[in-house]
Amino acid sequence: MYLIKLILKNSLRHRLRTLLTIVGLIVATVAFGLLQTVVDAWYAGADAASSARLITRNAVSLVFTLPINYREKLRGVDGVRAVAAGNWFGGIYKEPKNFFPQFAIDPAYVAMYPEYLIPEDQLKDWLRDRKGAVVGRKLAQTYGFRIGDTVTLKGTIFPGNWDFVIRGIYDGRERSTDTSAFFFHWTYLNETMKRTAPRRADMVGWFVLELSDPARAAEVSRDVDALFRNSTAETLTETEKAFQLGFVAMTEAIVVVIRAVSFLVIFIIMAVMANTMAMTARERLSEYATLKALGFGQGFIALLIFGESLAIAAIGGLIGTLATLPVATAFAEEMGSLFPVFNVSAQTISMQLAAACLVGLIAALVPSWKAMHVRIVDGLRSVG
Numbered sequence: 001m002y003l004i005k006l007i008l009k010n011s012l013r014h015r016l017r018t019l020l021t022i023v024g025l026i027v028a029t030v031a032f033g034l035l036q037t038v039v040d041a042w043y044a045g046a047d048a049a050s051s052a053r054l055i056t057r058n059a060v061s062l063v064f065t066l067p068i069n070y071r072e073k074l075r076g077v078d079g080v081r082a083v084a085a086g087n088w089f090g091g092i093y094k095e096p097k098n099f100f101p102q103f104a105i106d107p108a109y110v111a112m113y114p115e116y117l118i119p120e121d122q123l124k125d126w127l128r129d130r131k132g133a134v135v136g137r138k139l140a141q142t143y144g145f146r147i148g149d150t151v152t153l154k155g156t157i158f159p160g161n162w163d164f165v166i167r168g169i170y171d172g173r174e175r176s177t178d179t180s181a182f183f184f185h186w187t188y189l190n191e192t193m194k195r196t197a198p199r200r201a202d203m204v205g206w207f208v209l210e211l212s213d214p215a216r217a218a219e220v221s222r223d224v225d226a227l228f229r230n231s232t233a234e235t236l237t238e239t240e241k242a243f244q245l246g247f248v249a250m251t252e253a254i255v256v257v258i259r260a261v262s263f264l265v266i267f268i269i270m271a272v273m274a275n276t277m278a279m280t281a282r283e284r285l286s287e288y289a290t291l292k293a294l295g296f297g298q299g300f301i302a303l304l305i306f307g308e309s310l311a312i313a314a315i316g317g318l319i320g321t322l323a324t325l326p327v328a329t330a331f332a333e334e335m336g337s338l339f340p341v342f343n344v345s346a347q348t349i350s351m352q353l354a355a356a357c358l359v360g361l362i363a364a365l366v367p368s369w370k371a372m373h374v375r376i377v378d379g380l381r382s383v384g
Contacts, residue, residue: 007307014280018312021276025316025359026323028269029352033324034331035262036348041339042255043245053112054209054217055243056224059234062088065203066233068190073227074207079220081212084109085186085204091153091162093143100139101340102153104186110134112210115173122147122168130188132167136179138340140169158189160196178340209237266355273363277309281367288371298372305371309364310357317356321349 011018056074058064065087074083086109089102103109107127110116118126118134126132135145145151149166164184172179186204193201211220221237228235238246281288288301324344332342 003303003307007304007311010280010304010308011311017276017279021273021312022316022319024269024272025313025356026320028265029317029320029356030324030327031265032262032355033321033344033348033352034328035258035265036351037324037328037342037344038339039255039259039262040345040348041342050240051214051217052211053240054211054221054224054237055206055240056209056235056237057206057243059225059236062205064233065205066207066235068202068204070228070233070235071207074209074224077209077220077223077227079212079216079223080209082108082112082210084112084208084210085206086208087186087189087205088157089153089155089182089184089189090157091155093151093153098143100142100180100182102182102184104189105183106186109208110183112208115177116170117173118168118170126167129165129167130185131163131165133164133182133184134168134170135166135183136181136340137169137171138179139182140166142180145169158193158200160192162192175343176341180340208240266359270359270362273309273313273359274366276312277305277363277367280308281305281371284371289374289376292374293376301371302368305368306361306364309367310360313356313360313363317353317359320356321352324349324352 056066056070058066068085071083071085074080084106086106087104089104091102092098093100110118110123122134126134133151139145145166147166147169151164151166153162153164154160155162164182170179171177190201209220209224211217217239221239224237225235291301292298328342328344332339335342
């Protein structure tokens with residue numbers, strides 16, 4: 001017990017230095033946790049993907065569409081339980097900065113995503129309303145959408161002003177479920193295209209295939225693509241996770257940089273912490289020499305330095321880890337729907353605490369080695 005008291009007293013002997021070091025550790029820990037959470041948010045869509053769903057799109061690019069009549073052929077493929085069509089809309093709500101994902105979908109699409117929880121009465125209202133829309137809880141909170149509100153989106157890919165009526169608000173089954181999307185009927189989009197741009201009618205962006213057996217995903221993918229080989233619109237079928245990772249790959253360089261910066265922050269605070277402990281050990285050489293003269297061994301001296309370093313690092317790391325949660329919440333609110341899922345994971349918290357302890361250990365290595373091997377005569381000659 002006396003050793004713990006001695007370590008704590010040593011830690012507070014230079015209170016301003018200790019305080020500044022702890023503040024630096026807090027800032028570094030928060031920055032590390034926030035950057036790691038940004039990386040996790042980038043992969044959230046892929047991590048939440050189901051192994052029981054495949055995505056079939058145009059083999060050339062997602063920009064190119066597929067004929068809606070492919071749907072019936074896909075339903076006939078062995079191993080496919082259900083098929084739903086989807087289309088990216090890309091409209092603007094009031095001003096360009098208000099970005100959120102908008103999808104024109106089949107009613108069957110909702111049934112294939114059990115992670116979307118929609119009240120039964122709201123689902124029925126949506127199915128009955130040709131202009132009805134279902135929005136996620138996060139999106140509704142961000143823009144103040146309520147049941148019955150009329151929302152107008154200015155089309156970019158599909159020109160014109162499009163009016164929708166909010167008929168449902170869905171919640172996520174898990175914290176990792178994206179609740180920032182806007183869904184409406186594909187038939188509404190298609191009927192409008194038939195009147196305004198007939199050549200663009202009866203086309204969809206992709207099909208979602210629900211599998212009867214997820215283990216047959218590779219086999220079904222091959223069968224689907226073989227079915228449309230040498231057609232005017234060949235297909236590429238892949239797992240939902242691979243489809244999501246395709247979007248991440250477009251910005252992979254950014255993700256790598258963010259991850260590198262997060263570890264660079266830890267390296268910098270490690271250097272700061274090492275400098276603090278080096279100054280501390282240098283000022284106390286005479287004390288360490290006196291302890292050695294009184295019979296205390298090298299291990300005891302090393303324990304004092306490591307204990308002080310770990311105590312400072314642990315306090316800074318713990319406060320920084322706790323502060324990450326409200327900071328991440330505030331950051332997610334500011335980002336709106338840019339990061340649909342922005343949760344600090346248990347893995348990130350573990351990495352923050354581990355990084356803080358590692359900083360404390362490494363920062364004490366050189367000072368403790370010098371203190372352990374200082375000669376008693378040289379140490380007593382030192383005045384700090």
